[in-house]
Amino acid sequence: MKKFIIIFILLNFFQSFAQDRESLYQDAYNQLSEMLEGKQKIDFKKAVFLVENAYLLGNLDTVRVNRQINFLKNLCIKVSENQKLLYDEKDSLTIKKYASIFTVMKDSIPMINQKGKKFIHIPFTYDFNDVFGHQHWTNMFVNKLLDTHKGNCHSLPYLYKILAQELGVNANLAVAPNHFYIKHHSLKFGWYNTELTSGIFPIDAWLMASGYIHLSAIQNGVYMKALNEKESIALCLVDLAQGYQKTELFDIDFVIKCADKALEYFPNLVTARILKTEAEGKKINDLLSVYGADFSDVLKFEKTRKMFYKIQNELTEIYELGYREMPEEMYLEWLVSLKKEREKYTNKKINIFTKSK
Numbered sequence: 001m002k003k004f005i006i007i008f009i010l011l012n013f014f015q016s017f018a019q020d021r022e023s024l025y026q027d028a029y030n031q032l033s034e035m036l037e038g039k040q041k042i043d044f045k046k047a048v049f050l051v052e053n054a055y056l057l058g059n060l061d062t063v064r065v066n067r068q069i070n071f072l073k074n075l076c077i078k079v080s081e082n083q084k085l086l087y088d089e090k091d092s093l094t095i096k097k098y099a100s101i102f103t104v105m106k107d108s109i110p111m112i113n114q115k116g117k118k119f120i121h122i123p124f125t126y127d128f129n130d131v132f133g134h135q136h137w138t139n140m141f142v143n144k145l146l147d148t149h150k151g152n153c154h155s156l157p158y159l160y161k162i163l164a165q166e167l168g169v170n171a172n173l174a175v176a177p178n179h180f181y182i183k184h185h186s187l188k189f190g191w192y193n194t195e196l197t198s199g200i201f202p203i204d205a206w207l208m209a210s211g212y213i214h215l216s217a218i219q220n221g222v223y224m225k226a227l228n229e230k231e232s233i234a235l236c237l238v239d240l241a242q243g244y245q246k247t248e249l250f251d252i253d254f255v256i257k258c259a260d261k262a263l264e265y266f267p268n269l270v271t272a273r274i275l276k277t278e279a280e281g282k283k284i285n286d287l288l289s290v291y292g293a294d295f296s297d298v299l300k301f302e303k304t305r306k307m308f309y310k311i312q313n314e315l316t317e318i319y320e321l322g323y324r325e326m327p328e329e330m331y332l333e334w335l336v337s338l339k340k341e342r343e344k345y346t347n348k349k350i351n352i353f354t355k356s357k
Contacts, residue, residue: 022251024054025244029258032240035233036265042229045069045162047236052141055243060143068146073166075121076100079109089187097167098184098194101160106199124149124156126197126335132178132328137246140239153179153335156196161232172226173235177212177326179335180235183226191226192350198338206345210326210334217322221268231269234262238271252286255279270323277314280307 028050034040035047053060080100087095103109109121127150133140142159145151151159157173157180164171174183174193182194195202207213207224217223227235241258244250259276262269284307288294291301298308326334338345 021054021057021247024058025240025254028054028240029237029254029261032233032237033261036230036261042233044158044165044229044232044236047233048142048158048162048239051236051240051243052138052143054240055137055141055246056143065143065146069162069166072104072163075109075111076104076163076167079103087186087188091187094169095184095186097164097169098171101163101167101171102194102199104163105156105160105196122149123199124151124159124196126153126156127151128332131332137243153181153197157182160194160196170229172228173232174224174226176207176223177210177324178328178331183224185226189349192347195338197335198342200338200342200345201347201350202338202345203347206338209337209345210330212324212326212330214322214324216320217324220321222270222321222323227266231266234266234269234272237262238269238275241275252279252283268321270318270321273314273318277311277318280311284308284311 031040031050032047035042049060049062049065053062076097077100080096083096083099083103085092085096085099089095104121105124107123110118111121112118124145127139127148130136130139131152133154138144140152140154142151142155142162145155145159157171160182161171161173172183172185174181182196183191184194185191193202193204193207204224213223218225237258241255244258245255256276256279259272259279262272263276266272284298284304285295287304287307288297288301291297291304293300297304299305
């Protein structure tokens with residue numbers, strides 16, 4: 001009897017735990033959808049932390065996170081006040097804010113606290129440990145970046161965009177194979193790239209040097225496009241679904257729902273399209289197991305056959321968009337190439353933006 005009671009209590013606990021998790025994910029999905037649909041103001045910072053909080057089962061310390069971001073915002077303002085901008089176009093105030101964010105994120109800054117004690121604000125650097133979050137999904141989080149000052153090509157540009165929002169300016173995210181970066185536009189230089197992993201402003205040739213960006217992918221807006229605000233929220237929906245998949249038990253339909261909503265506002269977001277095809281592939285496997293069959297029998301049953309051909313067509317469309325899968329080891333080599341060949345790929349015009357007073 002005692003053993004039965006313990007099992008009953010444990011079952012109730014896990015059921016309650018699962019319900020809380022589902023509620024957090026559904027709430028995050030609803031709020032991201034409302035931002036896209038115009039029912040709620042688009043707020044990239046809020047979107048990012050809705051996603052992270054869902055994965056952390058509601059345990060994200062939002063007070064601490066907002067305090068950290070507010071500190072960085074104020075530091076950006078102070079840096080801006082002490083920088084001479086070698087730029088005199090009409091958008092100089094905006095460019096100055098971009099420069100201050102870059103300085104705060106990539107430079108060591110000597111400071112004095114309220115008690116008169118000197119300390120150094122350390123820059124945010126690239127963390128080569130578990131780059132893709134395979135071991136710990138939290139390595140992709142802005143929350144982790146704020147705590148450790150170590151991040152990756154996901155969290156670093158996300159934080160940059162959040163700080164830009166806090167300063168009242170826009171920062172456009174852009175996508176490359178397995179990679180995010182920032183694209184800005186200035187009256188003097190036009191579009192230029194800001195790379196937070198290495199702390200330089202690379203020319204487009206570096207992006208093309210990966211060997212995995214086809215012309216059709218650029219033409220179709222898969223890569224190297226300056227994303228608008230709704231497209232950035234679509235990225236957060238993909239993040240939400242990817243984190244959800246890391247849980248032991250997940251509803252495939254929720255993953256597909258996130259992908260579908262993202263694709264409404266960013267039709268050529270290949271990560272969303274791949275996410276959806278993978279989820280539909282899992283549905284086929286689940287259905288085959290019900291039939292007592294395996295994947296070699298996929299064409300024997302009408303329902304699984306139709307699902308299979310649908311996935312085939314989707315993968316063909318993804319390929320025609322210009323997407324090519326970039327192996328993880330190739331990505332890391334490409335990323336390191338920017339540091340090794342810094343002079344070759346640096347946009348030298350952009351390096352004259354700021355100078356300390």
